[in-house]
Amino acid sequence: MSEPIWSYVTPGIPDELFDRLPGIPMSKCETRLLIIGQLRLKVDSVLWDIGAGTGTIPIETGLLCPKGKIVAIERDEDVAGLIAKNCQKFAVNNVEIKIGSAPECLTSLTTNPDRICIEGGRSVSEILEYCWDRLQIDGRVIATTNSLEGLYAISESFAKLQARNVEVVQSSVNRLETRGNRQVFAAVSPMFIISGEKL
Numbered sequence: 513m514s515e516p517i518w519s520y521v522t523p524g525i526p527d528e529l530f531d532r533l534p535g536i537p538m539s540k541c542e543t544r545l546l547i548i549g550q551l552r553l554k555v556d557s558v559l560w561d562i563g564a565g566t567g568t569i570p571i572e573t574g575l576l577c578p579k580g581k582i583v584a585i586e587r588d589e590d591v592a593g594l595i596a597k598n599c600q601k602f603a604v605n606n607v608e609i610k611i612g613s614a615p616e617c618l619t620s621l622t623t624n625p626d627r628i629c630i631e632g633g634r635s636v637s638e639i640l641e642y643c644w645d646r647l648q649i650d651g652r653v654i655a656t657t658n659s660l661e662g663l664y665a666i667s668e669s670f671a672k673l674q675a676r677n678v679e680v681v682q683s684s685v686n687r688l689e690t691r692g693n694r695q696v697f698a699a700v701s702p703m704f705i706i707s708g709e710k711l
């Protein structure tokens with residue numbers, strides 16, 4: 513068997529190592545690092561990644577939690593196929609892919625998670641509220657958004673659910689890029705990362 517493509521113990525897989533599909537958004541490496549840090553994973557965590565997209569979070573967390581179980585939830589069948597392809601590429605075997613739209617499709621998941629990451633869905637409040645019931649005590653939820661409306665909706669839901677230790681961070685990252693004969697810093701899309709705990 514050939515060596516896995518990523519054999520380092522630290523997260524932060526370079527973006528270009530993932531297989532992509534045109535038009536499918538991907539959490540950029542530096543933003544992903546913040547999300548993973550906020551998840552405060554345990555070696556045996558059960559994580560639901562809702563709106564898993566290209567699968568960057570399931571792959572990074574699958575590698576970080578070898579005794580854990582990651583459920584990648586994605587409504588688009590082609591995108592779910594991409595997650596499977598990336599899991600194979602990085603030799604990650606503790607990711608289950610659930611094709612369906614949250615929150616409806618979550619009812620068929622039998623194990624309650626201790627970590628939840630919500631990265632997709634206009635109905636973020638509805639997803640958050642369903643997830644809160646399923647989240648284990650002492651569990652953590654992370655939700656991401658790039659809009660003020662999203663930040664407001666998530667903050668309001670956290671307040672309604674009486675989430676504890678709520679934190680909001682916004683990423684602000686610039687990367688050096690070559691444009692023509694000049695090197696300029698280009699912003700990586702800023703993202704709000706909101707986290708809360710169920711005590």
Ligand SMILES: C[S@@+](CC[C@H](N)C(=O)[O-])C[C@H]1O[C@@H](n2cnc3c(N)ncnc32)[C@H](O)[C@@H]1O
Nearest residue numbers: 538539563565566567568586587613614632633
């Ligand atoms: C911003 S992308 C996630 C990117 C991901 N973090 C990555 O690095 O690849 C959001 C994804 O959520 C999916 N999505 C949106 N609403 C959803 C829902 N209600 N249930 C499941 N998946 C959903 C979309 O199809 C899309 O692939």
